[in-house]
Amino acid sequence: MESTFVRDARSALISIVFFTVLCGALYPLLITSIAQGVLPAKANGSIVELEGQAVGSSLIGQSFTGPQHFHGRPSAAGADGYDAAASSGSNLGPSSQTLVDRVTESLAAVREENGLADDAPVPVDAVTASASGLDPHISPAFAELQVARVAHERGMSEDEVRSLVKHHTAGSTLLVMGEPRVNVFELNLALDAR
Numbered sequence: 001m002e003s004t005f006v007r008d009a010r011s012a013l014i015s016i017v018f019f020t021v022l023c024g025a026l027y028p029l030l031i032t033s034i035a036q037g038v039l040p041a042k043a044n045g046s047i048v049e050l051e052g053q054a055v056g057s058s059l060i061g062q063s064f065t066g067p068q069h070f071h072g073r074p075s076a077a078g079a080d081g082y083d084a085a086a087s088s089g090s091n092l093g094p095s096s097q098t099l100v101d102r103v104t105e106s107l108a109a110v111r112e113e114n115g116l117a118d119d120a121p122v123p124v125d126a127v128t129a130s131a132s133g134l135d136p137h138i139s140p141a142f143a144e145l146q147v148a149r150v151a152h153e154r155g156m157s158e159d160e161v162r163s164l165v166k167h168h169t170a171g172s173t174l175l176v177m178g179e180p181r182v183n184v185f186e187l188n189l190a191l192d193a194r
Contacts, residue, residue: 042059045057045059046058046059048185048186048189050189055189056185057136057185058136058183058185058186059136060082060084060134060136060185061073061075061082061130061134061135061136061137061184061185062082062136062184062185063075063080063081063082064184064188066153067113067149067150067153068150068153068154068191069150069188069191070138070143070146070150070165070182070184070187070188070191071113071146071184072135072136072137072138072184072185073125073126073128073129073130073135073138073142074102074106074127074128074129075129075130075133075134076088076089076090076129076133077129077132077133077134078133081129081133082133082134083133084134086133087132087133087134088132088133089129089130089131089132089133090102090129090133103127103128106126106127106128107122107126107127110122110126110127110145113149114145114146114148114149115148115149116145122142122145123138123139123141123142123145125138125139125142126138126142126145136183136184136185136186137170137181137182137183137184138181138182138184139179139180139181139182140165140169140180140181140182142182143165143169143182143187144162144165147161147162147165150191154191154194156194161191164187164190164191165182165187167190168182168183168186168187168190169181169182170182170183
């Protein structure tokens with residue numbers, strides 16, 4: 001006669017093996033197969049290539065500092081920002097003096113590099129980091145704020161630059177989720193290709 005312990009141990013072992021195979025192998029294979037079939041570019045990281053070389057991902061923000069480029073949001077990911085291995089927000093609350101100092105510094109920098117008055121309004125995404133610190137998008141308002149600087153630096157008309165901004169602006173997902181957004185990485189690549 002089999003003891004209760006042996007019967008329970010066998011049931012537990014069978015359950016462990018079953019759920020390990022189901023959750024550790026079959027489910028990931030199913031989801032990976034669906035992703036590769038439906039959205040292969042996104043499933044593979046949305047890698048952007050130029051002349052056969054991978055130059056980045058349209059899903060991960062990068063640091064652009066030159067006046068001829070559109071600048072993204074400030075990044076709290078890593079010591080110098082935009083470090084994909086250290087993706088995180090700042091975790092600083094509204095009462096944090098560090099956050100206040102960072103936003104004040106970013107606000108002054110945005111106004112100075114774009115030739116704005118000291119009291120000119122600036123979109124909030126121009127001075128605050130995203131939750132991941134790697135958001136590749138900015139608001140259309142932040143892009144518009146930078147149009148004159150980029151056009152001047154590139155010797156282009158503001159209308160030409162606005163046209164590129166509009167081309168790289170995505171609307172709300174499924175018409176209801178999120179706000180319109182501009183992919184800074186793709187926009188800067190398009191500008192560099194001109």
